Structure formats: C-alpha cells, structure tokens
Amino acid sequence: MPKYRNSLNVDKDSNDKSITRRTFLALAGLGAVAGVGSILGGSILGFLYPNAMKVPPSVFSIGRPADVLATEGKVFNPKQKVFVEVVGDKVRVQTGVCTHLGCTVNAVETGYACPCHGSTYDLEGLNTGGPAPRPLVYFEVYLGASGELLADKTKKIHVPGDAWHTVRV
Ligand code: FES
Numbered sequence: 203m204p205k206y207r208n209s210l211n212v213d214k215d216s217n218d219k220s221i222t223r224r225t226f227l228a229l230a231g232l233g234a235v236a237g238v239g240s241i242l243g244g245s246i247l248g249f250l251y252p253n254a255m256k257v258p259p260s261v262f263s264i265g266r267p268a269d270v271l272a273t274e275g276k277v278f279n280p281k282q283k284v285f286v287e288v289v290g291d292k293v294r295v296q297t298g299v300c301t302h303l304g305c306t307v308n309a310v311e312t313g314y315a316c317p318c319h320g321s322t323y324d325l326e327g328l329n330t331g332g333p334a335p336r337p338l339v340y341f342e343v344y345l346g347a348s349g350e351l352l353a354d355k356t357k358k359i360h361v362p363g364d365a366w367h368t369v370r371v
Pocket residue numbers: 300301302303304305316317318319320321332333334
C-alpha cells in the first residue's frame with residue numbers, strides 16, 4: 203500500500219508541518235478556482251435576481267387624506283422628489299426633477315429654479331428659461347384601497363389645471 207493516498211500528498215501520520223511544492227500548488231489552484239467561482243457565481247446571481255427592489259416604486263403614498271389637507275401650501279417630498287401642493291380640499295403632485303438633466307429643482311418665489319444649469323420654471327412648472335426643454339409634469343393622485351392618497355409617477359398630467367384631485371375626508 204502506498205504511503206500517500208490522497209491527491210494533496212499529505213501523510214496523516216506525519217508530524218512534519220512543512221508542505222511540499224506540489225501540495226502548495228494544489229492548494230493555490232483550489233483557492234484560485236474557488237475565488238473565480240465565487241466571483242462568477244455572484245455576478246450571475248446578481249444578474250438573475252430581479253432588481254425591482256432597488257428601484258423606488260412608481261406608486262407611493264402621500265399620506266392619509268386628513269393629514270394631507272392639514273398641510274396647506276406646497277411641501278417638498280425629498281424621498282420621491284415631488285412637490286405636494288394643497289389648496290383648500292384639493293391636492294396635486296408635481297415632479298421636482300428638472301427636465302434638462304435630472305437635477306432636483308428648488309421652489310422659489312417665482313416658481314422653480316434648477317441649481318445645476320440655471321433652468322427656471324413658473325409657479326405651474328412651465329419652463330421659462332435655461333436649457334430645460336419641457337415643463338415639470340404632474341402625477342395622477344387617487345384614493346387607494348388602504349385609505350391613503352396615492353400618487354402614480356407613470357400617469358403623467360401635462361395640464362396643470364387637470365392635476366388637482368379633490369380630497370374627501
Ligand atoms: S439639470 Fe436642471 S438645468 Fe440642467
């Protein structure tokens with residue numbers, strides 16, 4: 203019976219801690235294969251796993267009707283990058299994303315101003331200056347089954363007057 207039976211040439215009975223060149227190369231090869239395998243496996247799994255959770259949902263809550271109506275005026279929602287505007291019993295939601303290159307606009311006395319390249323919009327969101335090619339759109343607002351007011355970013359409204367949603371408390 204041969205003294206060495208496994209592929210790594212390790213003698214279980216030996217007290218010698220040094221490893222042979224062959225053993226070292228075999229272990230290094232195994233390590234390299236495991237490393238490359240984990241990198242490839244991670245890449246493939248990352249590609250196959252849906253990234254739906256990384257994208258913010260297009261439908262989002264702006265709050266319960268009574269809470270929304272309690273905040274009269276225009277309030278910026280930084281998470282969704284929208285302005286929620288309440289006048290009386292009506293609410294509308296407008297994007298805060300500049301139509302030029304996507305910076306977040308600031309609400310100013312005359313409407314909106316983009317800090318990136320100087321685009322300006324009037325109080326309704328119509329582009330009035332700078333490189334912005336289009337007005338700031340509004341999103342449809344409706345009462346969800348949960349009892350909260352929802353805004354849907356996929357349903358765009360281009361006429362400011364049509365964007366108002368009457369809230370019933
Ligand atoms: S991104 Fe707003 S002006 Fe360029």
